[in-house]
Amino acid sequence: MVPDDIAGFFARRAELDAEAHLELDFTFECVGDPRLAAAHLCSEQSTAQWRRVGVDEDFRPRFGAKVLDLEATPRPSGFSYPVPNAPSGAVHACRVTIAHPHGNFGARLPNLLSAVCGEGIFFAPGIPIIRLEDIRFPETFLAAFDGPQFGVAGLRAQLQAFHRPIFFGVVKPNIGLAPEPFAELAYQGWLGGLDIAKDDEMLADAPWCPLEQRAAAVGAAAVRAARETGVPKVYLANITDEVDRLVVLHDLAVARGAGAVMVNTMPVGLGGIRLLRRQARVPLVAHFPFIASFSRLPGYGVHSRVITRLQRLAGYDVIIMPGFGARMMMPEGEVLDCVRACLEPMGGLRPSLPVPGGSDWAGTLDGLHRRLQTVDFGFVPGRGVFGHPMGPAAGAASIRQAWEVIAQGGVVAEHAATPVELAAAFAAFGPRTS
């Protein structure tokens, strides 16, 4: 690229058709002129060679990504991370907003990912360190996607659970139990107050606990628990499997008694979820394996809210994500960004229920509620229910007791002496006081 070429990759927002472009926010660190680096970033993600040799043409006006905004700050200390074979020279830290013409690929999730987190992003000359921080879609692009089928309101109606969080529990031991004892644990959790008893993300359609028998046993337990408690109870089955099995396992699990199904998004691929969405008759729940591998380190990779937005676009009604606290090693702001990406307006798409989780128990509920400032969230303990020293019914009860305190404006830790289930939870899972 020669200096005269750079201007072809810059534009003012008013010059472009907003409906024809995605907007991408990146942070990056580059060597050399930041304007040249930003132009390369646009070129590489769109039309890398914009004319044929010997032909007077220019594909940039229609097909080129364009820089809308660029801020560059010198970084005298060099790159933040030691990238092998990185270019050497004076480094700038940059923020850039780029308009990317979605007509280059259309409303297809794999092609979208290839464009916004692909070779053109991570191999732009002079830019060894880059992170896709956020993505914004025009209405016409969003209109090509179904989004959540039930959304938060649909899930609440299914559960008859209003004006409060939704209480999930991950049945533990997560791996190794046969269907009947597994169902018994779920049943105990429901009696204690869970709305949804769920499979762990690692529990598949395994020969020692086949999904068909598991769904039948746990589904029957859900019916019993609903009858005895007088409120709906849902079994959330993990149907993560090869992509051609998703619809098969959805149909099987639902026919046997599952009221919702879960998929590990990145291991399966976002496109698989979109396919499942068209056939699904129950809420779809996302789990988050693999996402941390490209989102944990500041300034490199892909911000987790981008994946949250894409999961909502693909059609998940519920999105489980790493939550607050030292255990999940997430910056508080990033969790809040992901929660907002679930709930904020997004074209005509329904909201997804955010479920920030990780080593939760009765004592972590008020911190979560205080940070989120809404009741539109899910709470998903595992051992906090199924490792409770008095058993799963007591574990679930301790969660509901904690919520009762919160709903009345109290502080849970100050009410942890009684009832007995809540007291036992604090003794087992709370800060060591001895």
Next chain:
Amino acid sequence: MVPDDIAGFFARRAELDAEAHLELDFTFECVGDPRLAAAHLCSEQSTAQWRRVGVDEDFRPRFGAKVLDLEATPRPSGFSYPVPNAPSGAVHACRVTIAHPHGNFGARLPNLLSAVCGEGIFFAPGIPIIRLEDIRFPETFLAAFDGPQFGVAGLRAQLQAFHRPIFFGVVKPNIGLAPEPFAELAYQGWLGGLDIAKDDEMLADAPWCPLEQRAAAVGAAAVRAARETGVPKVYLANITDEVDRLVVLHDLAVARGAGAVMVNTMPVGLGGIRLLRRQARVPLVAHFPFIASFSRLPGYGVHSRVITRLQRLAGYDVIIMPGFGARMMMPEGEVLDCVRACLEPMGGLRPSLPVPGGSDWAGTLDGLHRRLQTVDFGFVPGRGVFGHPMGPAAGAASIRQAWEVIAQGGVVAEHAATPVELAAAFAAFGPRTS
């Protein structure tokens, strides 16, 4: 976990059934006792709670991942990367080999990924920094996968190209051309000596260049070029799309004239490839978007050779990967690791042809050949052919001329004065000497 629990997650190799376990190599940085951290890493990726409350049982012997080997070295300087909310305390850098019972999930790629790069890996207590460095599969696990249908030998037979690299060219301009002018460029490239003219990874089934018309035009051009040159010519069509379109687009492209098809692996999902493999009638080619987002930074994420191995397992005949040189910012050893993962013995699976690429042209071929020490590789220039100042036929010819020099034991740069196409390539793409 109490100290007595740790031993349940350690084993000697001789005690375990090797055929029942995957072996995983991780590097990680932890706070606290490295043995405790390694035990947590095993627990979180397998049976996180290994007994029911009040039941005398232990799921670890059958279902628990086990540490086979652990080395720990103090890191007085602390963590290599600034992870927000990371635990504080004395840090150790560790290498660990773990035996993971694949019966926990079976021969399913999404569940495998969930186990070996999922929540249990990236959220193990005390381990904010971790990288999956390598994975080894027992024969019985490999036997459940088809692997490449054609492999290197099958591709060579299709192309009648033996004892030399396979010459690919990425048609440029990559985005914006209609089918007929696109086909004309491919035709020129074939006349000049390309084996395979290919779509860019960003070129989809777009309304301005529909795959059906593109495959028809480029396929017809391949027939003409084969007739005129007397050797087979292959059009490699990018069929990256929503997962339920892969087989449809494969069938369409092949019916119209494509001789191979390409998929962007991670954006689609590995499982989608395995599905396509069962229906494919032509070689499958992998492209690498997204992989750098989790593999570039040393010590964090997933080593790219793991993804290479999984791509071979899924059934790709050809694996395009970031290659040598400053442009792709890959450590030389990592490229070699990925090349070996394509070619080395892997149960009964055929080898995949490795194609390390990135800003290649005639002058980069001998460096690639020298580093690989084999002719079993593909060479994939884009602008080096289609941006050649004398046009694509000359660009392709310059590549073949470079290979002639190498095949006779020469150094390409020393023979760059003639022929004219090679000289023009050095003038256009070579180091600036003015």
